[in-house]
Amino acid sequence: MIQVQNLVHRYGETAAVDGVSLDVDDGEFVVLAGANGSGKTTLVRHFDGLLEPDAGDVLVDGTPVQENLVAARTKVGMVFQDPRDQFVAATVGADVAFGPENLGLDRDEIEARVDEALDAVELDGRREERIDRLSGGEQERVAIAGALAMRPAHLVLDEPFTGLDDPARQSVLTRLDALHDAGTSLVVVTHDLRDVADLADRVVVLSDGQVAVDAPPATALDHLDGTRVRHPHE
Numbered sequence: 213m214i215q216v217q218n219l220v221h222r223y224g225e226t227a228a229v230d231g232v233s234l235d236v237d238d239g240e241f242v243v244l245a246g247a248n249g250s251g252k253t254t255l256v257r258h259f260d261g262l263l264e265p266d267a268g269d270v271l272v273d274g275t276p277v278q279e280n281l282v283a284a285r286t287k288v289g290m291v292f293q294d295p296r297d298q299f300v301a302a303t304v305g306a307d308v309a310f311g312p313e314n315l316g317l318d319r320d321e322i323e324a325r326v327d328e329a330l331d332a333v334e335l336d337g338r339r340e341e342r343i344d345r346l347s348g349g350e351q352e353r354v355a356i357a358g359a360l361a362m363r364p365a366h367l368v369l370d371e372p373f374t375g376l377d378d379p380a381r382q383s384v385l386t387r388l389d390a391l392h393d394a395g396t397s398l399v400v401v402t403h404d405l406r407d408v409a410d411l412a413d414r415v416v417v418l419s420d421g422q423v424a425v426d427a428p429p430a431t432a433l434d435h436l437d438g439t440r441v442r443h444p445h446e
């Protein structure tokens with residue numbers, strides 16, 4: 213479980229996250245929406261201690277993130293906004309293996325994790341391919357596989373649909389739905405609620421660094437006025 217307790221993050225005088233409290237239960241699928249600049253990226257970067265709170269706390273499975281960064285980063289997989297910034301190797305298999313290699317696992321275990329992760333995003337059999345020759349949607353799936361190879365309990369994806377055409381978007385959505393079914397908790401950051409809201413258990417909307425809406429999708433979508441988030445069906 214990820215617990216955010218009265219979190220405040222300031223850049224200079226501006227509070228980008230301004231007193232957010234939020235729980236993500238094990239196995240839950242939460243969509244985190246909000247206009248540009250509402251604080252979404254800043255908030256999720258606290259989940260694995262990439263930023264330090266000015267006030268408040270984030271706990272992962274009961275432990276404050278800042279007390280044990282390694283534990284938080286092992287439990288919370290993060291797929292950043294532009295997957296191309298995240299790749300460390302030229303080929304699919306080498307990139308997905310990088311995280312498990314850093315854990316110091318033996319070769320068989322690494323191989324098993326790479327197979328499992330590529331299978332989960334339906335890129336099995338494509339280990340040897342060069343990442344820079346893949347489509348945007350395939351690259352996003354490689355980035356997801358890289359996070360999955362760490363076997364995280366929680367997976368956070370920041371704007372995973374940016375730059376994807378409809379088929380690629382659908383393919384990523386299908387993979388996320390399958391991960392959710394398999395019990396991984398998911399936090400998907402997006403300002404575009406099309407399709408994804410229907411898959412989620414909850415939609416949380418940030419506005420000026422504060423939680424404006426936190427409700428199941430059907431209810432949340434009726435409360436978007438004033439949040440500058442577009443209703444997906446309008």
Ligand SMILES: Nc1ncnc2c1ncn2[C@@H]1O[C@H](COP(=O)(O)OP(=O)(O)OP(=O)(O)O)[C@@H](O)[C@H]1O
Pocket residue numbers: 223228246247248249250251252253254255403
């Ligand atoms: N490194 C930084 N230094 C100063 N201000 C920042 C920094 N990063 C973000 N901000 C500011 O904090 C606020 C929240 O930004 P953040 O990126 O968290 O929002 P967001 O909801 O993820 O936006 P977007 O949808 O555009 O990615 C914005 O006003 C932004 O300009």
